[in-house]
Amino acid sequence: SDAKIFDAPILYITGHETFQFSNAEAQNLREYLNKGGFLMAEACCGRRAFNAAFVREMKKVFPDRSLSPLPASSQLFALPNQIKVVGVTPGLSSQLGGKTTIAPKLLGLKVNGQLAVIYSPYGMCGGWEMAQNPYALGYDDAGSLSLGENMLMHTLTH
Template identity: 30%
Template structure:
């Protein structure tokens, strides 16, 4: 996986207009309790400093496959639910990596985004969701997500494992895009080469599945997507990989470096692609 011969200054110029636009529309930071960290995650020292790009994490209700059912059953709008998996450490670790590897002025803290909260999602060109094989996206939320993506937004869907979760996520995306299919992203797609050349992509297991290398029956990693009519990738779906864990544990000595390297480079490529295409 080699860094392409394009200047970081060139990337910065390409992102300049988008960056200043987002800086002008940033919402006040808000934080929710998470299933892994509660309210104990420390804030970075510069958490109040605005940035040109913010890690936008999608909030959503749990669905019929929600693995936290019975443990975290409160209102999903208040945190402590499925969408807070890996949050907020993964978000902040990835934002820090993005700042180190590019000229993108990433805000050090994330922003949870609720599709039901007015037009908030349109202020973020890139959104991420975890555990998408277990979510309970509603028709109203799906309609908002569709409009956001058709207007130029980018959605990274992560941490979906096995045939049952894949089938459920596929059904929910058919609710969003009845006329479009999830397809394999070809190896020569610009999303895999816009900054890092990711020709040799590897499966990224979650921290709890390092011994087997996979979860449920998801033995093989797939990289799928949904395209618009002009061939722009709108949805990037990581099937049978846990990219969020690769960010969350990148500084843990027991977590294999090769997985964090893969996950961080993939995420950086998706950010650059999403903001320049």
């Protein structure tokens, strides 16, 4: 509920465990996003507890909206990197029947007609650190970096 968030053009949320916004925090985030702010989020290591909490808490922020899958045709997957498939960690591969690449899975939420929230239910920060946990349910280093770069480019140009 800190007013300092209004000084930041981008907020980033990640985590492993469940969490809950207070009513004041949800209201503050709603106001931030309504005023043109942007939220990037990911479930670190693809943790299910964080994923469930993030989806639930975004409903608290915007009760009349839901996160929805970004289509493959989204500009987010085109600039600066053309992304059709990304590599995955061994942990995610084992859950996908041995697949080593998949179409990226990102969810979005629009506010005032603009994409204001981009969320990945699969981990990306391990790839950004280039210290991926092989048991994580996430994108590999190259996929994480490409997606992160595109997410930032989209945010800064829209």
